[in-house]
Amino acid sequence: MADQMDKIVALAKRRGFIYPGSELYGGLANTYDYGPVGTELLRNIKNLWWDTFVHRRTDIVGLDASLISHQQVWEASGHTSGFSDALLDCKNCKRRIRADHLIEDFLENNVGELRAESFKPVKISEDELENAITTKKVEGWSEEKMEEIISLLEIQCPSCEKLDWTGVRKFNLLFPVHLGIVEGDQDLAYLRGETAQGMFVNFENVINSTRVRLPFGIAQLGKSFRNEVTLGNSVFRTIEFEQGEIEYFFDPENEEWEKLFESWKESMWKFATKSLGIREENLRWRLHGDEERSFYSKQTVDLEYKFPFGFKELWGLGYRTDYDLKQHIKHSGKELYIVDPKTNKKVTPHVIEPAVGINRLFLMVLADAYHEEGERVVLRIDPKIAPYKIAIFPLLANKEQLVGKAKELFETLRAEFTCTFDERGNIGKRYLYQDEIGTPWCVTVDFDSLEDHAVTVRDRDTTEQVRVPMTELSSYFSKKLAK
């Protein structure tokens, strides 16, 4: 399956979805740039997310907070002290790696070969070792325990295959920034590590400036930054990424959190399968155990997608109680509440948070859409989010009448649909190119079109061709897209 990932990455570069970041200067680890078709796809996913969770709901409002925020925001949220990864370095080749990833990949690759009873751990209990071997998860483990399992299992460096590690140490993921406009201690700020804090910091502003009533959500779509060291897997894990987060506020005395939680699970599942068109068999839920879950969270589940490199977290859903608002009350010294109009009671609400990485949605869409059919590579992207809906071709590039007619048609259709125009090479090659960028329909203007005012419409998925009168094209595509 790793092979499949290489093919997807190669296609993404070849056709302008994703390029490695700063490539001209040898690249910059864990950064990527989106090319012309990638940008369209990314925007379409973002717009669909916003449309679904903000525009089509009456209980959610949007927010666009600053990327750089006050150091105290991150102290209150716990990020300056607790937002860290346990890392270790290979003394031989200098590779730096996340300890949990090193261990979990090893457990995954050695399924069935490890017996807990053959080891004599000291800091890890026998049950914990047994559990790690069966679940292949060590999230929430201390640095000491991770160090011990690495040495017990003799886990080598994946780059140079030596067993020569430094100890496991915590590294904070936040990016500090130093501001030029303030002096002293206050010049330190942070690039945000998640968008969620923007919703808590602006809670009072939103209450005072809008008509919201509990339960309600504040949604945000924007960049977050984390100093990640894990390499590979394209845009799955990057230091700069786009998050789509919602803080859904409610009064636990009036709402059953279990019901709200379930309804959020349904919305997330529906978005992945119906809106993005992902195959259900490639998705699953994973409930966090006590060790993995943050201490303030009552329940956390991850929606996972079966990437070519295994099932991985796509979208997290957590019931965070009133922890965040209470933290900001404590650190800012301000009261944060909403008044219940029926009882006049001041409520500091609880929150359920669905948080997704848009770039992970993007990679999932590419992986799920990638199909090889003989010579043909086709991206079966759901037409709603395909970079271009229609490609318009003149049969021959050197026949002025055909080119003129095709351009006229292009101008008409692009007023309604995202279209692209191509006159290079033969028709067969143009079809293959559009298949690789996931364009659902190709329209060819040929000599007959000049007489019968109809065109050939070729379907990406079936490769079937039908003749459609030019005047009916708009309703023909509108109907197809409404499906």
Ligand code: ATP
């Ligand atoms: P992971 O365990 O994979 O590091 P996380 O549990 O730390 O993720 P959250 O803090 O819950 O992630 O962030 C919400 C979502 O943001 C994740 O489900 C994921 O889709 C996305 N995300 C988190 N970190 C990254 C990253 N470095 N690059 C791309 N997307 C990310």
